[in-house]
Amino acid sequence: xxxxxxxxxxxxxxxxxxxxxxxxxxxxxxxxxxxxxxxxxxxxxxxxxxxxxxxxxxxxxxxxxxxxxxxxxxxxxxxxxxxxxxxxxxxxxxxxxxxxxxxxxxxxxxxxxxxxxxxxxxxxxxxxxxxxxxxxxxxxxxxxxxxxxxxxxxxxxxxxxxxxxxxxxxxx
Numbered sequence: 001x002x003x004x005x006x007x008x009x010x011x012x013x014x015x016x017x018x019x020x021x022x023x024x025x026x027x028x029x030x031x032x033x034x035x036x037x038x039x040x041x042x043x044x045x046x047x048x049x050x051x052x053x054x055x056x057x058x059x060x061x062x063x064x065x066x067x068x069x070x071x072x073x074x075x076x077x078x079x080x081x082x083x084x085x086x087x088x089x090x091x092x093x094x095x096x097x098x099x100x101x102x103x104x105x106x107x108x109x110x111x112x113x114x115x116x117x118x119x120x121x122x123x124x125x126x127x128x129x130x131x132x133x134x135x136x137x138x139x140x141x142x143x144x145x146x147x148x149x150x151x152x153x154x155x156x157x158x159x160x161x162x163x164x165x166x167x168x169x170x171x172x
Contacts, residue, residue, distance in 0.1 A: 012123035014140050023139070024109040028088040029096035029167065030065070037069035038096050038167070041088040044075055063090025096166065101159040102152045104144065111164065111172045116140070118160045121153055 025043070032039040044062035061081065065074045074091075081089035086098045086107040097114060098107035108114040120126065120140050128141075146152055164172070 010123060011125045011127065012120050012140075013127045014138050022083070024113040025089060028109045029111075030088045030091065030093035031096055032067040032070060032072055033065075033091070033093060034072045035067065035070035037067060039065055039067035039069075039072065039093070041065050041090055041093065061090070063088075065091050065093070097163045099159050099163055102146050102155050104146050106147065106156065106159050106163070108160075108163065111167055114160055114164055117143075117147070118157065121147065121156045121160070 028041040030039050030041050031037075041063055044064045046062065060077050060079050062075060062077050065072065065076070067073075076090050078090055082092050083089055086095045086105055087093060088095065088109075095107050095109065097110070098105055100106075106117075108117060116139070120143070126140075128138075147156060
């Protein structure tokens with residue numbers, strides 16, 4: 001789990017994951033453009049290892065889409081990444097992990113992202129991490145108010161469990 005929660009519903013310590021989910025782009029679960037099954041988008045193995053420059057649009061970046069269900073395998077080079085929304089940053093395919101919740105759209109790039117959201121929402125005590133000059137805002141600080149509201153906690157956690165159940169245990 002990215003954020004540090006001692007036990008579900010106990011305490012959350014912000015580990016300062018970068019806003020827009022940069023820390024979760026190594027494997028993004030999406031809907032396959034061919035079969036609509038669960039596919040994975042990830043940085044191309046031959047791509048530079050500088051994720052910050054790559055996803056900020058500072059250079060062309062190569063992404064790879066792979067679907068285990070129908071065998072689709074596709075590479076794409078993009079000049080700018082689509083971040084902070086319910087599509088992957090390379091192919092701009094709809095995320096696999098998204099569902100309506102509390103009149104809004106709850107989405108996550110992958111199961112680790114869901115783990116962070118779950119730990120944050122379930123925690124009764126939420127502590128800020130150490131402020132860093134180069135990372136002034138963390139991902140959890142930028143979460144929408146509806147997702148952070150205590151009155152929505154039960155429904156958000158129920159939705160996260162439903163989303164998690166769509167990913168086989170061996171892929172979590």
